Amino acid sequence: MIEPDGVSEPGLRADLLDTWVAATDAGGSVGFTAPAPVDLVAETLDRALERVGSGQDLLGVLHNGDRYVGMGLLVANGGQLSSHWRTVLRVMVHPKYQGNGAGRLLMNGLRTSAEQLGLEQLMLTIRDGGNLDAFYGKLGYRVVGRHPRAVRVAADDYRDEIMLVTDLGTR
Numbered sequence: 132m133i134e135p136d137g138v139s140e141p142g143l144r145a146d147l148l149d150t151w152v153a154a155t156d157a158g159g160s161v162g163f164t165a166p167a168p169v170d171l172v173a174e175t176l177d178r179a180l181e182r183v184g185s186g187q188d189l190l191g192v193l194h195n196g197d198r199y200v201g202m203g204l205l206v207a208n209g210g211q212l213s214s215h216w217r218t219v220l221r222v223m224v225h226p227k228y229q230g231n232g233a234g235r236l237l238m239n240g241l242r243t244s245a246e247q248l249g250l251e252q253l254m255l256t257i258r259d260g261g262n263l264d265a266f267y268g269k270l271g272y273r274v275v276g277r278h279p280r281a282v283r284v285a286a287d288d289y290r291d292e293i294m295l296v297t298d299l300g301t302r
Contacts, residue, residue: 132189132190132191132192132240132244138180138183138184138190139184142198142199143192143199144176144177144180146198146199146200147176147192147199147202148169148172148173148176149225150199150200150201150202150223150224150225151167151172151176151202151221151223152167152169152172153225153226153227154223154224154225154226155167155172157226159223159226160257160258160261160263161221161222161223162175162221164284164285179204179221182206183204187206187207187209188204188205188206188207189204189205189217189241189244189248190202190203190204191203191204191205191237191240191241191244193224193228193233193236193237193240195228200224200225200227200228200233201223201224201225201228201233201234201237202221202222202223202237203219203220203221203222203223203237203238203241204219204220204221205217205218205219205220205241205244205245205248205250205253206218206219206220215250215251215252216250216251216252216253216254217245217248217250217253217254218253218254218255219238219241219253219254219255220255222234222237222238222241222255224237234266235269235270238267238270239270241253242270242297242299245299246299246300250299251298251299251300252296252297252298252299253272253296253297253299254294254295254296255267255272255294255295256292256293256294256295257292257293257295258282258284258290258291258292258293259277259282259290259291259292259293260290264293264295267295270297271297271298272295272296272297273295273296273297274293274294274295275294275295275296276293276294277291277292277293277294278291278292278293278294279291
């Protein structure tokens with residue numbers, strides 16, 4: 132995990148931006164549609180890194196020895212009544228490094244960090260149609276809700292947003 136003062140680590144931003152753009156262009160459900168709007172992705176990444184730098188959120192990264200190849204955030208909503216859980220957001224692995232367990236490694240690292248923070252639950256949402264519920268199901272997440280047509284990926288292409296939750300300390 133990247134500590135708040137580590138968000139200025141050399142190469143971090145460039146590698147994460149490259150990963151986010153590549154994941155978007157490969158059809159990943161990471162907040163944008165292909166072709167990736169690089170300026171908007173960069174702005175979104177910078178806002179996320181600012182929140183990590185201020186200590187609000189936690190950034191988990193994957194590094195392959197040469198570069199950062201994946202990321203995920205544990206995002207706090209700031210409410211006192213929900214301080215026992217976080218949202219898992221922007222989980223992605225560069226397409227060149229997918230298919231070898233990197234996503235599982237990243238998610239297990241986020242879970243471990245959440246448990247070390249004393250959290251009780253993690254929540255995430257996925258875009259329908261990508262079979263991601265099977266991936267997250269193997270990691271202990273269960274579907275708890277669905278928002279029909281919440282995501283518009285094109286003028287005539289709507290997808291449901293599916294909410295998944297896992298309880299920490301169990302698996």
